[in-house]
Amino acid sequence: MEISVTVNGATHTSDVEPRTLLVHYVREHLGLTGTNVGCDTSSCGACSLHLDGEAVKSCTVLAVQADGTEITTIEGMAAADGTLHPMQQAFMENHGLQCGYCTPGMVMAATSLLQENPSPTEEDIRLGLEGNLCRCTGYHNIVQAVMACAAAPTA
Amino acid sequence: MIPAAFDYVRAGSAEEAVSLIAEHGEDAKFLAGGHSLLPLMKLRLAQPTVLIDIGRVNDLSYVRDGGDHVAIGALTRHMDVETSDVLREHAPLLAHAASHVGDPQVRHRGTIGGSIAHADPASDLPAATLALGATYVVQGPNGTREIAAADFYEGFLTTSMAADEMLTEIRVPKMGGAGWGFQKFNRRAQDWAIVGVAAWRRNGDAGVALVNMGSVPILASSVASALAGGASIDDAAEQAAAEADPQADLNASVEYRIHLAKVLTRRALEAASG
């Protein structure tokens, strides 16, 4: 089936099988491999990206369901000149990552969270990121990073 | 994991969806948010040959004040149920229960209609709407009919909706300032309830329903009648499992589930009375 999606500002028209998962479409058809597959069972959040501005788990969305939508992946977060998105910068400054596997999903979930709740409490952040698992950091510095980003005037 | 191959069609309206399901027969399934169906299809526990995508039937995504009730379109996503001002004012128990479904990413996609139609006894919204005495509106080839929540759940993942019917609206009676409590017991963030309880109380009336205490969501009528008969919260909560038929699984034995149902019912009623 033919779908047309705008990914990180560029429109793509592709012929996909209905059963193609959005995460596979983004990684394999478009070559945007920043979006990771962790669990493949809707649990870990590594595959989170923005669908029409909201974080979703792209292993649990069909590419055909995304027809006509606007998608942002981790590759679309930094500015064209390479300046990191404030959330990426905050993760870097607060050591919010170790191996980095969960990080794209964390950044996408965290930016979606701040859009819905620009001044979250620590509790709000922990609940807001409950769909994202990290096996390295113990979460502490991830939460610190999101708090720092929320507090920063540029965020 | 990739689902088995299927044909995909998109419905623009409830009428179109109902006529497509009639046309494609029993191996066709509606796809709403996909957050129950797609995980099952990836595990090949479900292999529909045709998916009828109702996710774009946007005129079924709404929360409206219906006078004595709140009307919620079946395609309303959990996030929109959770944040609806109308629901927060008139049926806060339901808005709160929706905020406990999965995680934000799940709530951005999953719909209240999908949750109810799927009829998983471990889901939060079937029990919450059952406790509130909701009515479900379904549309079929011969028009619409209303089914009381108490008559809807027939067995594990089985409802009294026919295969060619679509759930279109959920009507929840306004709570009229009733006190309420929602208790969801799980071991980890994001998990489904091991046991959950939704309860409300207003003067002599009460409604209590249980999550994951049987093959269907359970209406704990004995608790409500004990309260109506003047029983204390502690005594009424002892009746919590009277209608239940819990199963053991990796998370809990039958005895533990019954214990949890009583404790959580007491806590929910205390919150509802506070």
Ligand SMILES: Cc1cc2nc3c(=O)[nH]c(=O)nc-3n(C[C@H](O)[C@H](O)[C@H](O)COP(=O)(O)OP(=O)(O)OC[C@H]3O[C@@H](n4cnc5c(N)ncnc54)[C@H](O)[C@@H]3O)c2cc1C
């Ligand atoms: C990681 C994860 C965690 C979750 N945690 C919870 C939780 O804690 N609590 C909880 O309650 N739920 C939880 N869920 C399930 C979630 O609530 C689902 O969104 C919901 O159960 C199904 O809604 P859907 O719109 O995604 O339906 P779909 O998956 O699209 O459909 C589910 C079933 O209902 C049928 N259907 C859908 N809409 C209609 C309709 N309008 N009329 C007739 N049939 C219809 C479909 O054919 C299908 O058989 C979780 C899901 C995931 C992936």
Ligand code: FES
């Ligand atoms: S890969 Fe999608 S949630 Fe884990």
Ligand code: FES
């Ligand atoms: S940094 Fe390794 S999983 Fe989170």
